[in-house]
Amino acid sequence: MIYVENLKKEFKKTIKDPGLKGSIKSFFKPKNEIITAVNDISFHVPKGEILGFIGPNGAGKSTVIKMLTGILTPTSGKCEINGQIPYKNRKNYVKEIGVVFGQRTQLWWDLALRETYTVLKEIYEVDDENYKKRMAFLNEALELEDFITSPVRTLSLGQRMRADIAASLLHSPKVLFLDEPTIGLDVVVKDNIRKAIKAINEEENTTVILTTHDLQDVENLCNRIVMIDKGLKVFDGEVSDLKRRFGQARELNFVPENAESINDLDYKNEFLLNEDDLSVENNGVSVTVRFNSDMVSVEKMLNYTLSKTHVKDINVTDADIEEIIKGIYRSEVSLDA
Amino acid sequence: MRKVFKIYRPFTHAGVLLAAQYRINFFFFILGDILRCFINYFLWHAVFTSGGEKTFAGFSETDMVVYIFISFLTSVIAYSDGSYAVGEEIRDGNIAMRMIKPIRFDLAFLFQELGERLITITLIFVPMMLGVEVYKFAVTGVIGFNILNFILYLFSLILAYLITFYFNVCYGYSAFILKNLWGANFLKDCIVGFLSGGVIPLAFLPPAVAVTLNLLPFASQTYIPVMMYVGMFDVPTIIYSFALQIFWLIFFIILQQIIWNACVKRMSVQGG
Amino acid sequence: MNLLRKIHRMFKLHRIFIKQDLKKLMEYKIDFLTGAIGMLLTQAINIFFLSVIFARIPSLEGYSFEQIIFIYGFALLPKAIDHLFFDNLWAIGHFIIRKGDFDKYLTRPVSTLFAVTVEKFQVDAFGELVVGIMLLGYSIPRIGVNINFINVILFIVSIFFATFIYTGVKLITSAIAFWTKRSGNITYMFYMINDFAKYPTTIYNRLVRTVITYIVPFAFTAFFPASYFITGGNPWFNIGGTVLMSAVLMVLGIFVWNKGVSAYESAGS
Numbered sequence: 001m002i003y004v005e006n007l008k009k010e011f012k013k014t015i016k017d018p019g020l021k022g023s024i025k026s027f028f029k030p031k032n033e034i035i036t037a038v039n040d041i042s043f044h045v046p047k048g049e050i051l052g053f054i055g056p057n058g059a060g061k062s063t064v065i066k067m068l069t070g071i072l073t074p075t076s077g078k079c080e081i082n083g084q085i086p087y088k089n090r091k092n093y094v095k096e097i098g099v100v101f102g103q104r105t106q107l108w109w110d111l112a113l114r115e116t117y118t119v120l121k122e123i124y125e126v127d128d129e130n131y132k133k134r135m136a137f138l139n140e141a142l143e144l145e146d147f148i149t150s151p152v153r154t155l156s157l158g159q160r161m162r163a164d165i166a167a168s169l170l171h172s173p174k175v176l177f178l179d180e181p182t183i184g185l186d187v188v189v190k191d192n193i194r195k196a197i198k199a200i201n202e203e204e205n206t207t208v209i210l211t212t213h214d215l216q217d218v219e220n221l222c223n224r225i226v227m228i229d230k231g232l233k234v235f236d237g238e239v240s241d242l243k244r245r246f247g248q249a250r251e252l253n254f255v256p257e258n259a260e261s262i263n264d265l266d267y268k269n270e271f272l273l274n275e276d277d278l279s280v281e282n283n284g285v286s287v288t289v290r291f292n293s294d295m296v297s298v299e300k301m302l303n304y305t306l307s308k309t310h311v312k313d314i315n316v317t318d319a320d321i322e323e324i325i326k327g328i329y330r331s332e333v334s335l336d337a
Numbered sequence: 338m339r340k341v342f343k344i345y346r347p348f349t350h351a352g353v354l355l356a357a358q359y360r361i362n363f364f365f366f367i368l369g370d371i372l373r374c375f376i377n378y379f380l381w382h383a384v385f386t387s388g389g390e391k392t393f394a395g396f397s398e399t400d401m402v403v404y405i406f407i408s409f410l411t412s413v414i415a416y417s418d419g420s421y422a423v424g425e426e427i428r429d430g431n432i433a434m435r436m437i438k439p440i441r442f443d444l445a446f447l448f449q450e451l452g453e454r455l456i457t458i459t460l461i462f463v464p465m466m467l468g469v470e471v472y473k474f475a476v477t478g479v480i481g482f483n484i485l486n487f488i489l490y491l492f493s494l495i496l497a498y499l500i501t502f503y504f505n506v507c508y509g510y511s512a513f514i515l516k517n518l519w520g521a522n523f524l525k526d527c528i529v530g531f532l533s534g535g536v537i538p539l540a541f542l543p544p545a546v547a548v549t550l551n552l553l554p555f556a557s558q559t560y561i562p563v564m565m566y567v568g569m570f571d572v573p574t575i576i577y578s579f580a581l582q583i584f585w586l587i588f589f590i591i592l593q594q595i596i597w598n599a600c601v602k603r604m605s606v607q608g609g
Numbered sequence: 610m611n612l613l614r615k616i617h618r619m620f621k622l623h624r625i626f627i628k629q630d631l632k633k634l635m636e637y638k639i640d641f642l643t644g645a646i647g648m649l650l651t652q653a654i655n656i657f658f659l660s661v662i663f664a665r666i667p668s669l670e671g672y673s674f675e676q677i678i679f680i681y682g683f684a685l686l687p688k689a690i691d692h693l694f695f696d697n698l699w700a701i702g703h704f705i706i707r708k709g710d711f712d713k714y715l716t717r718p719v720s721t722l723f724a725v726t727v728e729k730f731q732v733d734a735f736g737e738l739v740v741g742i743m744l745l746g747y748s749i750p751r752i753g754v755n756i757n758f759i760n761v762i763l764f765i766v767s768i769f770f771a772t773f774i775y776t777g778v779k780l781i782t783s784a785i786a787f788w789t790k791r792s793g794n795i796t797y798m799f800y801m802i803n804d805f806a807k808y809p810t811t812i813y814n815r816l817v818r819t820v821i822t823y824i825v826p827f828a829f830t831a832f833f834p835a836s837y838f839i840t841g842g843n844p845w846f847n848i849g850g851t852v853l854m855s856a857v858l859m860v861l862g863i864f865v866w867n868k869g870v871s872a873y874e875s876a877g878s
Contacts, residue, residue, distance in 0.1 A: 069715075530654075
């Protein structure tokens with residue numbers, strides 16, 4: 001379905017010395033610097049999968065999406081989607097994909113929402129019968145009914161996102177690209193959007209590629225994730241795989257009966273681990289201990305804790321994916337330094 | 338007075354930075370407008386050639402050319418974004434923020450515009466002024482620069498700018514009542530442009546009309562300073578014109594103050 | 610057949626947007642009205658200005674007041690039509706590219722140029738259109754234009770092609786933004802040259818004449834074709850030149866635009 005091989009994108013950036021003199025100099029003799037935004041990325045997505053594309057800001061996520069959607073031409077490497085190459089014969093290619101950029105709308109600001117769909121119907125040459133069916137389906141999945149006659153500029157952020165997703169699906173694309181589809185939305189709205197994406201994926205077997213900052217998106221939606229950092233792929237696999245490989249982190253939470261008794265606990269000296277494998281946080285009411293269960297078993301940790309203090313409440317959880325990814329980023333940073 | 342300068346100098350500085358940041362854009366924009374001066378120049382040149390007379394309504398061809406360019410320069414300097422800026426602040430509600438700060442709304446704007454104007458003066462005003470004088474020299478063969486006229490012009494120009502500024506601030510307040518969208522400002526610019534003598538010297542109009550227009554504040558914005566520069570006013574007219582400009586300036590400052598106080602009252606009573 | 614379908618689709622899309630812009634106009638009635646009055650007044654002041662001048666001279670470089678009005682009115686028509694249909698090109702140079710909003714046009718299965726221009730139908734242009742027609746209506750009977758079948762055809766042809774001289778200039782200058790991110794004021798500067806076209810080119814010096822005839826050929830949007838209708842002379846240069854210049858500018862414009870889009874595709878924003 002989607003094949004990406006050794007995809008690479010370099011940008012030329014003009015370096016300017018400060019001040020007027022610098023401006024004049026760079027006007028006549030520009031100094032350029034090559035920046036590699038995406039470096040040698042390969043992956044493959046089978047039909048019907050939801051792939052999460054994650055990475056910190058500036059990692060190159062958007063650049064990859066822009067290459068896959070035909071907006072940017074790669075410097076080298078290959079990508080093929082449905083047997084088509086995005087940046088060649090763009091007009092034909094985009095008929096088979098839907099794109100949503102979370103931070104900007106593709107809807108016409110001043111038109112009533114319904115009119116936007118009428119325009120898109122013409123642009124994508126959807127015939128009347130299909131259009132009717134499609135609108136009925138999208139209406140159900142995204143609940144457009146309430147605001148379909150309002151001008152787009154009056155929609156709330158959540159409504160606008162639903163409308164945008166519907167707009168990208170009107171022509172029944174085989175692949176849907178979502179760049180930060182839940183950005184800036186509140187928890188309830190986020191959840192609705194996720195449900196809708198899931199429903200569309202299940203109903204029509206649409207392949208979905210989404211980039212996000214919100215790891216809740218990933219946990220709820222994605223079968224698989226590709227993580228990139230500084231233009232390089234750092235992880236490619238299933239979410240559970242990520243947890244297995246990097247996720248030995250556990251969290252121990254407890255509320256001591258007597259706050260003073262905490263002073264008797266000295267995890268550092270008991271287990272002799274470094275900061276990455278063990279950290280303690282005490283907010284005065286409850287205590288959180290994060291630890292690597294490869295180094296200390298859960299049993300030992302519990303035993304030690306309970307031997308030193310009486311607790312009102314105690315539990316141990318898997319660290320969520322957010323923690324894992326933070327850990328990976330942190331280690332990246334520390335490797336650099 | 339020194340204290341005022343000390344408080345408001347940061348606004349001037351911000352204005353300079355703002356203008357410097359957009360200087361290339363601004364430069365192209367002004368260049369587009371200067372083209373219009375050249376069209377008028379050629380048009381009047383053709384008029385004088387076709388007419389066969391040496392002067393029209395007291396203007397020789399050289400006077401006319403000087404009028405075209407100096408009136409353009411005057412309108413570039415005596416220009417204010419006040420009506421847009423104030424209207425914008427009223428629409429987005431920022432005006433309430435101005436009320437809780439211990440500085441005067443009008444002065445903050447004024448000093449910011451002065452900063453922007455410094456850039457305009459160095460980039461546009463001085464070179465074009467020199468150009469006009471070189472032209473006069475090339476045509477007449479004598480150095481026609483009259484220092485006295487120039488000083489009168491500068492004084493009149495400063496008054497013209499202040500009148501324009503306060504007029505526009507007053508106009509901007511109308512956004513409280515009208516919605517003041519694009520159309521209203523466009524209409525205002527169009528009317529003011531004509532009534533201030535920016536299109537054609539008021540002396541070309543029928544005498545009754547010319548006298549009336551002279552009294553209105555618009556003439557004080559462009560026509561009066563330019564006539565000072567061209568040197569076509571006699572001494573009584575000069576004194577009279579200055580008095581008129583000062584009258585209008587005081588009028589708009591007071592009007593502005595009245596509207597501002599009314600706004601503050603309304604805001605504190607109705608909460609905006 | 611395919612082409613016909615394409616054209617049909619283009620018209621349909623235009624119709625949807627025109628309908629919307631007219632609706633919007635009703636929503637902002639007062640703003641539209643004040644703006645339109647402003648437009649009318651600007652033109653009225655210019656005409657008044659001309660009449661003040663002509664009160665003192667019998668003719669300008671051999672042209673009567675009515676003839677000047679004819680040229681002036683003629684100049685307004687192509688300007689208004691371009692304004693009506695291709696106004697969104699301004700937005701390209703002012704903010705669409707700078708704000709990164711161009712991406713969405715690249716994800717549409719239609720040409721980027723069509724996708725951009727179809728979005729806006731600038732109703733403000735009606736002011737210019739109405740004034741232009743009024744001025745032609747006033748001047749045509751007074752200057753003895755020969756009204757016959759060929760002239761009517763030539764009139765339509767010259768207005769049509771003159772429109773694309775405006776569009777071409779806007780196209781080339783706004784496409785500069787694909788490299789520089791911002792070019793709105795460059796467009797403004799070049800666009801302002803159109804004001805030269807409202808008067809006979811004979812009043813200008815040689816430099817200006819050369820520029821507005823061969824470099825930024827706005828003289829072909831008004832003075833040249835209008836002078837054919839006034840004198841009946843030199844149709845090959847006056848009308849043919851309009852067609853040729855318009856074609857050259859549009860070919861060049863589309864070429865620069867496409868180059869710009871591919872530069873954008875490799876650099877992004």
